[in-house]
Amino acid sequence: MFKRRTIPRRTFLRGFVGGSAAVVGLPLLEAMLDNHGEALADGSPLPTRFMTWFFGNGVILPRFEPAATGANYPLSEQLEPLANVRDYVTVLTGMRNRCEVTVTHHEGMTAFNGYTMTELSGLFSKAGGPTIDQLIAAKIGQDTPVASIHLGVSKHLSVMDSGTTMHALSHKGPNEPQYPQFNPQQAWTDLFGAFAPTADDRALRISILDAVRDQTAALRTKLGTLDNQRLDAHLDGVSALEKKIEATAPLCALPEKPTETNTDINGVEPVTAVNAVMSDLLVYAFQCDITRVASMLFHGGAAETVFSEIGVWSGHHNNSHNPNSGDLHTGILHIMGRFADMLEKFKASIDIDGKNLLDTSIIYCSSDCAEGWTHSIQRQPVILAGHGRNKLIYPGIHVQAAPYPESDGNISDVLLTCLQAFDPSATSIGAGAPMSTTPMEAIMGTDF
Numbered sequence: 001m002f003k004r005r006t007i008p009r010r011t012f013l014r015g016f017v018g019g020s021a022a023v024v025g026l027p028l029l030e031a032m033l034d035n036h037g038e039a040l041a042d043g044s045p046l047p048t049r050f051m052t053w054f055f056g057n058g059v060i061l062p063r064f065e066p067a068a069t070g071a072n073y074p075l076s077e078q079l080e081p082l083a084n085v086r087d088y089v090t091v092l093t094g095m096r097n098r099c100e101v102t103v104t105h106h107e108g109m110t111a112f113n114g115y116t117m118t119e120l121s122g123l124f125s126k127a128g129g130p131t132i133d134q135l136i137a138a139k140i141g142q143d144t145p146v147a148s149i150h151l152g153v154s155k156h157l158s159v160m161d162s163g164t165t166m167h168a169l170s171h172k173g174p175n176e177p178q179y180p181q182f183n184p185q186q187a188w189t190d191l192f193g194a195f196a197p198t199a200d201d202r203a204l205r206i207s208i209l210d211a212v213r214d215q216t217a218a219l220r221t222k223l224g225t226l227d228n229q230r231l232d233a234h235l236d237g238v239s240a241l242e243k244k245i246e247a248t249a250p251l252c253a254l255p256e257k258p259t260e261t262n263t264d265i266n267g268v269e270p271v272t273a274v275n276a277v278m279s280d281l282l283v284y285a286f287q288c289d290i291t292r293v294a295s296m297l298f299h300g301g302a303a304e305t306v307f308s309e310i311g312v313w314s315g316h317h318n319n320s321h322n323p324n325s326g327d328l329h330t331g332i333l334h335i336m337g338r339f340a341d342m343l344e345k346f347k348a349s350i351d352i353d354g355k356n357l358l359d360t361s362i363i364y365c366s367s368d369c370a371e372g373w374t375h376s377i378q379r380q381p382v383i384l385a386g387h388g389r390n391k392l393i394y395p396g397i398h399v400q401a402a403p404y405p406e407s408d409g410n411i412s413d414v415l416l417t418c419l420q421a422f423d424p425s426a427t428s429i430g431a432g433a434p435m436s437t438t439p440m441e442a443i444m445g446t447d448f
Contacts, residue, residue, distance in 0.1 A: 044143075046351075046353060046360070046389070047143075047286075047289055047292055047360065048140075048292070048360055048361070048362075048388045048389050048391070048421070048422065049286050049292045049293070049294075049357070049360060049361040049362070049388075050132075050133060050136045050292065050293050050294075050361065050362050050363075050364075050388070050418065050421075050422060051133070051282070051293070051294040051295065051296065051361060051362070051363045051364070052112060052131070052132065052133050052169060052170070052294075052295045052296070052363075052364050052365070053295075053296045053298065053339060053342070053363055053364070053365040054112070054169045054295070054296070054297050054298060054301075054365070054366065054367065054368075055298045055299060055335045055339070055365075055367055056105075056299050056300050056301035056302060056303050056305070056316070056317065056367060056368055057301065057302065057303075057316055057317050057319075057320035057367065057368070057369065057372040058108075058320060058367045058368070058369040058370050058371045058372045058380075059078055059332055059367065059370070059371065059381060060078065060323060060328065060329060060332065060371065061093075061370060061371055061379060061381075063076060063077045063078050063329065063332075064076055064077075064078040064079065064093075064332070064381060065091075065093045065094075065381070065400065066079065066091060066093070066398045068398065069397070069398045069399060069400050070397055070398065071395060071397050073091070073397065073398035077329075077333075078329070078332050078333060078336055079091065079336065080333075080336075081333060081336040081337040081339070081340040082336060082339070082340050082343070082383075083340075084340065084344055084347075085340065085343040085344060085347055085358065085385065086395075086396070087394070087395040087396060088343065088347065088358040088385055088386055088387065088394070088395070088396055089343075089383060089384070089385050089396040090383070090384040090385075090392065090393060090396035090397055090398070090399070090443055091381065091382075091383055091384075091396070091397075091398045091399070092381065092382040092383075092384065092398075092399050092400075092401075092411075092414060092440075092443070093379065093381045093398070093399070093400045093401070094379050094400045094401035094402065094403065094407075094409050095111075095379070095380050095381065095382055095401055095409045095410070095411040095414065096377075096378055096379075096380075096401065096404050096408055096409045096410055096411060097110050097111050097377035097378070097380045097411045097434070098110075098408075098410055098411075098412070098433045098434040099116050099117070099377060099433075099434055100116040100432055100433045100434070101116055101117060101120060102375075102377070103117075103120065103123065103125065104123075104302070104369075104375045105158070105161065105166060105301040105302040105368045105369060105375065106120075106123070106125045106161065106165050106166060106368075107377055108301060108366075108367060108368030108369045108375075108377050108380065109127065109165050109166070109301070109368055110128075110377075110411075110412075110430075110434050111366045111367075111368075111377075111380055111382070111411050111415075112131045112132060112133075112169065112364075112366070112415075113127060113128065113129050113130060113131040113132060113171065113415070113429075113430060114129070114132075114412040114415050114416075114429045114430020114431070114434045114435055114436060115127065115128030115129035115430050115431055115432070115434060116128050116431075116432055116433070116434060117163075117165050118174050119163065119174065123160055123161045123162060124161075124162045124163040125163045125164075125165045125166075126163050126164045126165055126174040126175065126177075127164060127165050127168075127171035127173070127174055127177065128174065128431070129171075129173065129174070129430065129431060130171060130172055130173055131169070131170050131171045131295075132364065132415045132418055132419060132429070133148060133170050133293050133294070133295050134148065134170060134171065134172045134178070135419055135423070135426075135429070136293055136418075136419065136422045136423070137293040139422050139423045140292055140293065140422055141291075141292070141293060143289075143292065144289055144290060144291050144292055145290055145291070146190070146191060146285070146290050146291040147291065147293065148170065148178070148291060148293035148294060148295070149181075149187070149190060149191055149282075149285060149291050149293070149294045149295075150168070150169065150170045150178045150179065150180045150181060150294070150295045150297075151180055151181055151182075151187055151278045151281070151282070151294065151295070151296050151297070152180030152181065152182040152296070152297040152298075153182070153269075153271055153274050153275045153278060153296070153297070153298050153299060153338075154182075154269055154271055154298065154299035154300065154303065154305040155182045155264070155269070156269070156299065156300065156303045156304055156305045156306070157300035157303050158300055158301060158302035158303045158304075158317070159304075160302060161301075161302055164177040166300065166301050166302065166368075167179065167300070168180065168297075169295045169296075169297040170295040178295070180295070180296075180297045182274075184274060184277040184278060184281065187278065187281055188281060191281060191284075191285050191290055191291065192285075192290065216231070216235070219231070234287075268306070268308045268309075269305070269306070269308075269309075270309070271299075271305075271307065271309060271334075271338065272309060272338060272341075275298070275338045275341060275342065276341060278296065279341060279342040279345045280345065282294055282296075282342070283345050283346065283349045283357065286349075286357055286361065287349060287351070287357070296342075298335060298338065298339070299316065299335070301367070301368030301369075302317050302368070303315075303316070303317055304316065304317045304318060305317075307330075307331050307334050310330065310334050312327045312330055312331055312334075314327055316328075316331045317372065319331060319372075320371075320372025320373060321372055321373045322373065323371070323373050328372075339365060339383075343358065343363070343385050343386075345357075346358045346361060346363075346385075346386070355389070357386070358385065358386040358387070359386070359387065359389065360386070360388065360389055361385075361386040361388060362384065362385075362386050362387070362388040362391065362392060362418055362421060363383075363384070363385040363386050364382065364383075364384060364414070364415075364418055365382065365383040365384070365385065366380065366381065366382045366383070366411075367380070367381075378404065380411055382411065382414050384396070384414070384418075384443065387445050388421050388445075389447060390445040390446045390447040390448075391421035391444075391445050391447060391448050392417075392418075392421065392443055392444065392445045392448075393442075393443050393444065393445050394445060397442070397443070399440075399442050399443065410434070410436050410438075411434075412429055412430050412434050412435060412436035413436045413438055413439060413440045414440055414443070415429045415430070415436065416428065416429045416436040416437070416438070416439045416440075417439040417440045417443055417444065420439055420448070421448065
C-alpha cells in the first residue's frame with residue numbers, strides 16, 4: 001500500500017546571502033498533515049491562535065450597542081464597519097468590570113486580566129496579574145519559535161498616566177509588561193529576524209528567495225500539485241511583504257535618514273498604513289506558525305491620538321469627554337474600520353484545511369472604559385472575533401447582560417471562556433472581586 005510522504009511542520013528553506021544565513025518559513029502544506037488532514041503529521045492538533053486588540057477611551061453606548069440580542073442581531077452605527085466579517089463577530093454588552101478600585105482608565109484594563117491594579121498611587125499603577133494572552137502563551141507558546149508578539153499602531157500613549165498598566169496591553173505579571181513594538185521594521189525583526197538577514201540592505205532582502213532556490217527545488221519534488229501552488233503563492237507573499245515594509249511611509253515627510261517606519265511629524269501619524277502592515281505581519285506569522293499569540297495596542301487609553309488622516313485634528317481622549325462630539329463618533333468609526341481591516345485580512349487568509357484565520361483564531365477586543373466622559377466600567381463592551389476552530393459560537397451573536405444587580409455580567413467570565421478554549425484544565429482567572437470561576441456558556445462553540 002502506498003504511504004503518503006510527509007514533511008515536518010518545522011521545515012524551512014535555507015541558504016546563504018552575502019555570507020549570512022537566510023531561512024524562509026513555510027505555510028501549512030498538505031504534506032505536513034496526517035492522512036485525514038485533521039491534524040499535523042506528528043499527531044498534534046492543527047494550530048489555533050489568540051489575540052487581544054485594544055482601543056482607548058471607550059465608545060458611545062447608544063450608538064455602539066446593537067438594538068437586539070441573539071443571532072442575526074443588527075449591527076449598530078459604530079459596529080457597521082464590521083459588516084464584511086459580521087458572521088465572525090460576537091458582541092458582548094452590559095458587561096460589569098469588577099475592578100475593586102476606580103481611578104480613571106486604569107481600572108478598565110482589568111478587562112484583559114481579571115485583576116485589580118497594584119502599587120496604585122495617583123495615576124500610577126501596575127497590572128495586578130498576567131493578562132489573558134500571556135496565560136494562553138504559557139500554555140501554547142512553547143510550540144512556536146516566538147511565544148507571543150506585541151504590536152502597536154499609535155505611539156501617542158497617555159502623558160498623564162504612569163506605571164505599566166496603561167502603557168502595555170500584555171503583562172506576564174506586575175513587573176513584566178510586554179511593551180508593544182510600534183515600528184513595523186522592528187516588528188519584522190522580532191518575528192522573523194532569526195529567519196532572514198539582519199543587515200538593512202535592500203539587495204540582501206531581495207536575494208533571500210534566490211538564496212533558498214536549491215532547497216525550494218528539492219522540496220518541490222516532495223509536494224503534490226496543490227502544495228506546489230501554495231508554495232508559489234507563499235513565496236510571492238514573502239517577496240511582496242518585504243517590499244511593502246520597505247516602502248511603507250508616513251503621511252508626512254520623513255526626517256533625514258529615518259530610523260523607523262512609524263514616523264510622525266507634529267502629531268500626524270500614518271495610522272491606517274501602519275495598521276495595515278502590522279496586520280500583514282500577523283497574518284504571515286500566524287500562517288507560518290511563527291507565533292500563535294499576539295496583542296495589538298491600536299491606540300492607548302487616555303491618549304490624545306489625532307486621527308488627522310480623516311480630518312480630525314483634536315485629540316481622541318479630549319473628544320471622548322464630550323458625548324455630543326461629532327469628532328468622537330467619527331474617531332470611533334475610524335477605529336472600528338481599522339479593526340475591520342485586520343479581520344478582513346484574516347478572513348481572506350486560507351489555511352490548508354480550507355479554513356481561514358478567523359475560523360482558526362479568537363480575537364478579544366475591548367477598551368479601557370465604556371464611555372470616556374463618565375469613565376464608567378459597568379457596561380464595558382467586548383467584541384470577540386473568530387471562533388478558534390469552533391471553540392466559540394459561530395455565527396456570532398449579541399449577548400447583553402441585564403443591569404446590575406439583577407445580573408453580574410462579570411467581564412472576567414469572557415476571559416475564562418477564552419482561556420479554557422486553549423487550556424480546558426483552567427478553573428479560574430483573576431483574583432479578588434474581578435475573579436471568575438464561571439465561563440460564559442452562551443458563547444461556547446460546538447467543540448468547546
